[in-house]
Amino acid sequence: MLSARERKRLGLDRPITRRDFIKGMMVGAGSLVLSGCSGSTFGSDTPPALTLPPSVHSYFGGDTPDTISTCHRVHNGESFDQGEDTGEIYDLVVVGAGLGGLTPEEKILLLDNHVDFGGDAQRNELTVKGQRIIVTQACDYQWAIGSEYAQVKKLWDDLGIDLSPTSDLALAPEAYHEHLFVNGEWIRDFWETGYNSVSSPWSKQVQDDYDAFWEIMESFKWEPWAQVKAELAEWDKISFKEWMEDVNGWDPQVTHLIDMWVRSDYGAGVDTLSAACGFWNFTGGDFVRYKWPGGMSGFARHLVNALIPQALNGQDVITGNMDRNALDSSENNVRIRLESTVVEVRHEGSAESSDHVLIK
Numbered sequence: 001m002l003s004a005r006e007r008k009r010l011g012l013d014r015p016i017t018r019r020d021f022i023k024g025m026m027v028g029a030g031s032l033v034l035s036g037c038s039g040s041t042f043g044s045d046t047p048p049a050l051t052l053p054p055s056v057h058s059y060f061g062g063d064t065p066d067t068i069s070t071c072h073r074v075h076n077g078e079s080f081d082q083g084e085d086t087g088e089i090y091d092l093v094v095v096g097a098g099l100g101g102l103t104p105e106e107k108i109l110l111l112d113n114h115v116d117f118g119g120d121a122q123r124n125e126l127t128v129k130g131q132r133i134i135v136t137q138a139c140d141y142q143w144a145i146g147s148e149y150a151q152v153k154k155l156w157d158d159l160g161i162d163l164s165p166t167s168d169l170a171l172a173p174e175a176y177h178e179h180l181f182v183n184g185e186w187i188r189d190f191w192e193t194g195y196n197s198v199s200s201p202w203s204k205q206v207q208d209d210y211d212a213f214w215e216i217m218e219s220f221k222w223e224p225w226a227q228v229k230a231e232l233a234e235w236d237k238i239s240f241k242e243w244m245e246d247v248n249g250w251d252p253q254v255t256h257l258i259d260m261w262v263r264s265d266y267g268a269g270v271d272t273l274s275a276a277c278g279f280w281n282f283t284g285g286d287f288v289r290y291k292w293p294g295g296m297s298g299f300a301r302h303l304v305n306a307l308i309p310q311a312l313n314g315q316d317v318i319t320g321n322m323d324r325n326a327l328d329s330s331e332n333n334v335r336i337r338l339e340s341t342v343v344e345v346r347h348e349g350s351a352e353s354s355d356h357v358l359i360k
């Protein structure tokens with residue numbers, strides 16, 4: 001539940017005379033009533049078509065062209081005139097059914113453009129040669145947390161999730177392998193052993209530079225804090241790329257690999273991120289990491305199971321088949337409406353005097 005302060009900040013303490021919604025793409029229960037949503041020509045910004053290898057018989061989830069084509073139309077400046085008033089009234093409408101949006105409230109509607117909830121913490125499901133495969137789309141791991149995060153621990157307990165170091169979900173460090181496709185070839189476990197294997201695309205010099213990078217990161221101590229703080233202040237003045245290439249003289253191929261990880265973690269490259277920030281990311285020592293099949297979509301599923309139990313109806317939270325109609329049932333307090341891209345949010349009339357918001 002939202003705190004009293006948060007409710008006030010969002011204006012939920014004010015009386016609602018009427019909040020309604022325009023039936024456009026948003027309230028068509030996934031029908032996306034606008035013409036041309038399923039992939040006609042939208043100019044040069046058209047998302048590329050999805051091509052699957054012949055061995056993949058079915059595919060579910062992800063940023064498929066259908067999912068993002070409406071966003072491309074917004075980006076291209078199209079206007080969306082069609083629509084009819086559905087008369088639906090909610091206390092709160094959340095655009096995006098990612099981990100941040102999955103919120104318990106009294107009367108809430110979540111709208112998301114994807115075929116599944118979870119946002120970055122979504123799963124992709126494939127059937128390959130009759131075998132169901134559940135994979136992570138982006139958000140993979142839950143990290144162990146310190147005692148200061150008592151509220152998060154309480155949430156895990158409330159959801160019945162065991163994230164103790166002995167939990168089945170805890171990954172042994174040796175279970176963590178990442179294989180990279182480099183120059184047309186898979187390099188097994190690139191970070192740990194692949195980079196200096198016989199198939200490595202790197203010269204001995206680049207491998208040594210990479211070793212030097214980890215030597216610094218792994219031996220770094222975050223104490224005494226006064227000294228570390230002063231060093232961080234200096235590293236904050238240059239980019240992570242400058243620190244690697246100019247200060248340490250390492251090969252740009254090392255920077256290129258690190259750049260990939262930094263982009264995934266921060267949404268910004270090594271040329272933008274300060275050295276201090278990059279440094280913080282790669283030091284830290286041992287920690288326990290937890291993972292469900294399909295990564296953090298497991299956590300999203302636990303949240304949805306608590307909010308809308310009838311969607312899984314007692315099945316296993318991770319492998320059960322989610323009843324997608326139940327997610328958006330009018331009997332729910334929390335409704336999740338998928339395949340629904342919001343193209344416009346506005347007050348009716350002036351923001352000062354308007355008592356409701358229209359969502360298209």
Ligand SMILES: Cc1cc2nc3c(=O)[nH]c(=O)nc-3n(C[C@H](O)[C@H](O)[C@H](O)COP(=O)(O)OP(=O)(O)OC[C@H]3O[C@@H](n4cnc5c(N)ncnc54)[C@H](O)[C@@H]3O)c2cc1C
Pocket residue numbers: 095096097098099100101111112113114118119120121138139140141142143264265296340341342343
């Ligand atoms: C590659 C990658 C790896 C990551 N790995 C980890 C990890 O291992 N562990 C970890 O803790 N964190 C990880 N993160 C971070 C974590 O995934 C995110 O911080 C978190 O999932 C964000 O949740 P959110 O709800 O704020 O946003 P999002 O997950 O982005 O959800 C927002 C949703 O809103 C939808 N949306 C946006 N605009 C509209 C619109 N107009 N209409 C309808 N829908 C809309 C989006 O499509 C999306 O589905 C990773 C992130 C990325 C990108």
